[in-house]
Amino acid sequence: xxKRLILAVVASSIVLVLWQILMPKPIQMPLKPAESIVxxxxxxxxxxxxxxxxxxxxxxxxxNEVIFxxxxxxxxxxxxxxxxxxxxxxxxxxxxxxxxxxxxxNNxxxxxxDKLNEDSISxxxxxxxxxxxxxxxxxxxxxxxxxxxxxxxxxxxxxxxxNSLILGTLDFNDAKTLPQNHDFSVYSDEKLSxxxxxxxxxxxxxxxxxxxxxxxxxxxxxxxxxxxxLVRKINPxxxxxxxxxxDLELLPGQKANRxxxxxxxxxxxxxxNAVNMQWASIINYGTFDIIAQMLLKLLEIFHKVVHNWxxxxxxxxxxxxxxxxxxxxxxxxxxxxxxxxxxxxxxxxKLYKDNPQKLNKEIMELYREHKVNPLSGCLxxxxxxPIFFALYQSLMRTVALKGASFLWIKDLSEPDRLIVLKNSxxxxxxxxxxxxxxxMIGMFIQQKITMVNSGSSEANEQQKVMLIVFPLIFGxxxxxxxxxxxxYWFVNSMLMLVAQVRTKVSK
Amino acid sequence: xxxxxxxxxxxxxxxxxxxxxPESCRFYPSCSEYAKQALLKYGFLKGVVKGLARILRxxxxxxxxxxxxxx
Numbered sequence: 001x002x003k004r005l006i007l008a009v010v011a012s013s014i015v016l017v018l019w020q021i022l023m024p025k026p027i028q029m030p031l032k033p034a035e036s037i038v039x040x041x042x043x044x045x046x047x048x049x050x051x052x053x054x055x056x057x058x059x060x061x062x063x064n065e066v067i068f069x070x071x072x073x074x075x076x077x078x079x080x081x082x083x084x085x086x087x088x089x090x091x092x093x094x095x096x097x098x099x100x101x102x103x104x105x106n107n108x109x110x111x112x113x114d115k116l117n118e119d120s121i122s123x124x125x126x127x128x129x130x131x132x133x134x135x136x137x138x139x140x141x142x143x144x145x146x147x148x149x150x151x152x153x154x155x156x157x158x159x160x161x162x163n164s165l166i167l168g169t170l171d172f173n174d175a176k177t178l179p180q181n182h183d184f185s186v187y188s189d190e191k192l193s194x195x196x197x198x199x200x201x202x203x204x205x206x207x208x209x210x211x212x213x214x215x216x217x218x219x220x221x222x223x224x225x226x227x228x229x230l231v232r233k234i235n236p237x238x239x240x241x242x243x244x245x246x247d248l249e250l251l252p253g254q255k256a257n258r259x260x261x262x263x264x265x266x267x268x269x270x271x272x273n274a275v276n277m278q279w280a281s282i283i284n285y286g287t288f289d290i291i292a293q294m295l296l297k298l299l300e301i302f303h304k305v306v307h308n309w310x311x312x313x314x315x316x317x318x319x320x321x322x323x324x325x326x327x328x329x330x331x332x333x334x335x336x337x338x339x340x341x342x343x344x345x346x347x348x349x350k351l352y353k354d355n356p357q358k359l360n361k362e363i364m365e366l367y368r369e370h371k372v373n374p375l376s377g378c379l380x381x382x383x384x385x386p387i388f389f390a391l392y393q394s395l396m397r398t399v400a401l402k403g404a405s406f407l408w409i410k411d412l413s414e415p416d417r418l419i420v421l422k423n424s425x426x427x428x429x430x431x432x433x434x435x436x437x438x439x440m441i442g443m444f445i446q447q448k449i450t451m452v453n454s455g456s457s458e459a460n461e462q463q464k465v466m467l468i469v470f471p472l473i474f475g476x477x478x479x480x481x482x483x484x485x486x487x488y489w490f491v492n493s494m495l496m497l498v499a500q501v502r503t504k505v506s507k
Numbered sequence: 508x509x510x511x512x513x514x515x516x517x518x519x520x521x522x523x524x525x526x527x528x529p530e531s532c533r534f535y536p537s538c539s540e541y542a543k544q545a546l547l548k549y550g551f552l553k554g555v556v557k558g559l560a561r562i563l564r565x566x567x568x569x570x571x572x573x574x575x576x577x578x
Contacts, residue, residue, distance in 0.1 A: 330567040361574060364535035368573025375572075377565035378538045381531050466523075 066113045068121040068139050078235050082111035082123035082134045087264055093403050097216040099168035103147055106164045129155040143265025144275040152255035159250050166242035167220045168211045173237050184209035184241045186229050192281050195231045197239040203229035210282040217267050219279050219343040222258035266399040291390035296398055310406025313484055316492035327380045351465045395485040412484035435486040440475035442493045449500050509551040514559035517543050538562050546575045
């Protein structure tokens with residue numbers, strides 16, 4: 001036993017260490033000026049000296065970044081590309097949503113900022129054949145925007161213009177970007193798909209394309225025209241999504257305009273529905289999407305009543321428990337009937353004292369005869385699994401929990417961080433999270449209660465090891481998860497514990 | 508091939524996963540044991556069907572419980 005215990009502790013410590021290594025840590029990226037796109041060695045050299053001088057004066061803003069700001073957001077543009085690098089959402093704790101090259105016309109024309117107003121920003125760029133004006137109009141009432149692209153032939157011969165307009169790039173080189181939270185969405189041919197990033201894709205009859213991270217999303221669709229969509233793999237860790245502007249025939253001096261509708265904001269049903277109902281399909285919680293959406297609706301209703309997301313989560317946990325209550329109730333009734341059988345069971349226990357397997361079989365036979373059973377069965381357990389997965393996805397992703405505080409928890413979408421240490425501890429890091437620790441203790445007690453004497457000493461020993469290892473593994477998995485999610489599980493395991501204590505007592 | 512994968516999955520489940528879950532099966536032998544026997548006796552396809560049918564019986568409203576061997 002002791003040997004096994006030591007082994008278990010060692011094994012779980014290894015898991016703990018590995019977890020710390022594998023889990024992405026928030027890394028403070030050093031502020032580095034983006035690569036200059038201006039070609040020509042003289043300008044480059046001149047710029048280099050200029051940027052050195054400027055670096056002292058305004059180190060905050062690299063020279064080729066332009067910022068557009070309104071009450072909702074701050075969009076950081078790369079001036080030379082007239083593309084959005086990232087967006088900071090002011091009403092969501094200044095959350096930073098990365099697009100890398102959002103709404104970039106995939107060519108090497110260099111743009112310059114033209115006009116900057118309180119609700120729009122425009123860029124102009126040209127080469128020897130064409131002149132392009134890109135104008136972004138941001139709506140202040142919601143998270144929608146319009147993009148107008150004007151293309152003019154300034155050469156003396158007719159030209160055919162075709163280009164792709166990139167919505168954005170997913171880049172997993174950054175340790176903060178967790179692949180499971182990021183994806184592309186393509187709504188084409190009347191159906192929604194999430195293209196795999198390991199190869200290129202092309203789509204016809206495009207309705208919209210989208211890109212999202214854990215909480216926010218970008219959506220792009222063409223106005224008055226149909227476009228073809230594309231997903232391009234740049235390298236194994238980088239993919240971009242966009243649409244094709246094709247076959248634009250322009251005579252000398254002729255110009256053409258293309259209009260696009262954009263959404264840049266939270267994955268919040270209300271916000272997206274206010275702009276375009278169809279775009280709401282970008283919000284999706286994986287395999288058990290329907291259950292997840294229902295659970296979130298329920299959570300919202302609770303929040304409307306109590307005005308606190310923490311209490312709403314506790315109520316949700318209670319509600320799911322009550323939903324499964326008919327099963328518990330049935331089990332309780334069965335318990336009562338069981339008591340009638342108790343003398344017979346005791347008789348059997350005396351008879352098969354030395355043969356636990358035979359005893360088990362005989363007891364089961366007795367249950368079958370009397371059509372009772374203290375256990376609810378395997379099917380209810382399996383039916384609960386989809387709810388588990390749906391809950392995980394929805395509580396992980398819902399933007400509503402961002403910045404919601406409860407008791408000592410500052411933000412339900414982050415680990416609870418009861419104490420943040422000055423120096424990082426080995427294994428645990430700098431944060432001391434109370435909720436996962438409470439959950440571990442709860443699980444340990446719950447298991448201790450349900451532990452049954454299974455006869456053989458080997459099985460008993462294994463159970464004892466598991467008694468420590470399993471709460472530990474669960475604790476490690478949940479340690480850095482959002483507090484809202486851990487809160488749900490904690491309440492859930494407390495309810496289970498109470499139910500088990502009750503059945504134990506009635507036995 | 509498929510059969511042995513299914514059986515080893517069930518073995519892993521019995522060894523590591525079942526211990527944390529609350530004791531739940533209404534039958535003897537348990538659903539996982541039953542499924543293992545069915546896989547060995549009938550092969551992958553029929554074994555899986557038999558195992559699933561057993562799980563579908565294993566709930567408090569079925570009125571069945573206790574000794575239920577593979578036939």
